[in-house]
Amino acid sequence: MGCDAISMVEFIEHLYPDTLRRVEETVFSRLYPSIVVVTTPNYEFNSLFPGPIRFRHYDHKFEWTRGEFQKWGQDVCDKYGYTVCFDGIGNPPPECQHVGFCSQAAIFCSSSPHRLKEESEGNVYSLVAESVFPHKDKETLSSDEILKLEVSYVINLLKRAQPSPREQDDIEDVDQIHIPISRLMNFTRISKLVNIESLRMFLVDNGYQLTEDQSNLITPMDDECEDHDGWHSDEGTEKLPSDTETEVGGDQTLCTAPAIDSDNSAELWE
Structure with a gap:
């Protein structure tokens, strides 16, 4: 078919x-645009965020290091006849340049930008599915329905940020996660x-389980909260530091990330 450009921003x-x-x-094969721009979180940058963050959003199936992203990009080039250059968005603090950009970017350019396959007859596109965020529609949802959506979203977000129960000595059931109600x-x-x-x-009333003193929400631990879906190398799956500091090299230089309040972090992950 052929097209000029495609962007996949924080999508893959x-x-x-x-x-x-x-x-x-x-x-890269059927649409084969002249330019493709891809951005995705840089897993190495996560060490600068407060707390033990595994992934930046509970729906993320993986987050790649720069090496993993660049290997994927080069494999795409080798397979489909593109060239690629790598860049990024969001500079780290001056003393933490070793972690790279907050989000990493790849700009793919077709080696044969003017090649076109024989066009298919008629309209080759059809609507597969359409999704509208329901909690933005204030006219059709009650406050309870909006609250239900927000609570579900925040619980999933916090489950990703919680340390694994296997890392918490005070949790007897390793298949459950305790989330303080105050955090919600x-x-x-x-x-x-x-x-x-x-x-x-x-x-x-909505079927959630609370601790006896009603200070914590008890929620099952999803499999995705326990591993990284096999995407990372051993280096990529190291446990993140439990505070905002991370050690750099042999000179013991420390990097501290600015604090992010809970509500702003939710907006960031969206």
Whole structure:
């Protein structure tokens, strides 16, 4: 078919490996645009975020190091006849240049930008699916329905940020995660709708399990919270530091990331 350009911005990390391979074929072989721009989180930058963050969003299936991303990009070039240059968005602090950009970018250029396959007859595109974020539609959803969506989103976000229960000595059941109710209230999109007592009642009424003193939400640990889906090398799956400091080289230089409040972090992950 042929087209001028395609951008995939913070997109590929939401795909499972087999789906990503099909996307590669569709974009680079069937559509084969002159230019393709791809951005994705840089896993190495995550060490600068406060707390033990595995992935930046609970829906991420992987987050690549720079080496992993560049290997993927070069493999695409070798297979589909493109060249690539790598760049990034979001500079690290001056003392932490070793981690690279916050998001990494690849700009692919076709080796034969004017080649066109025989065009198919008629309209080759059809609408496969359409999704509209329901919590943005204030006219059709009640406050309880909006709260239900926000609570579900925040719980999944915090499950990703929580240390594994196997790393917590005070948790007897390693298949469960305890999330303080007070942490949910740190998100203004929840605290604007309910106070903490109303939130506890809401959670119980909607089938969530609380601890005996009702200070923590108990939620099952998903398999995705326990591993990195096999995408990372041993180096990529190292446990992140538990605070905002990370050791750099032999000179013991420390990097400290600016604090990110809970509500802003939710906006960032979206």
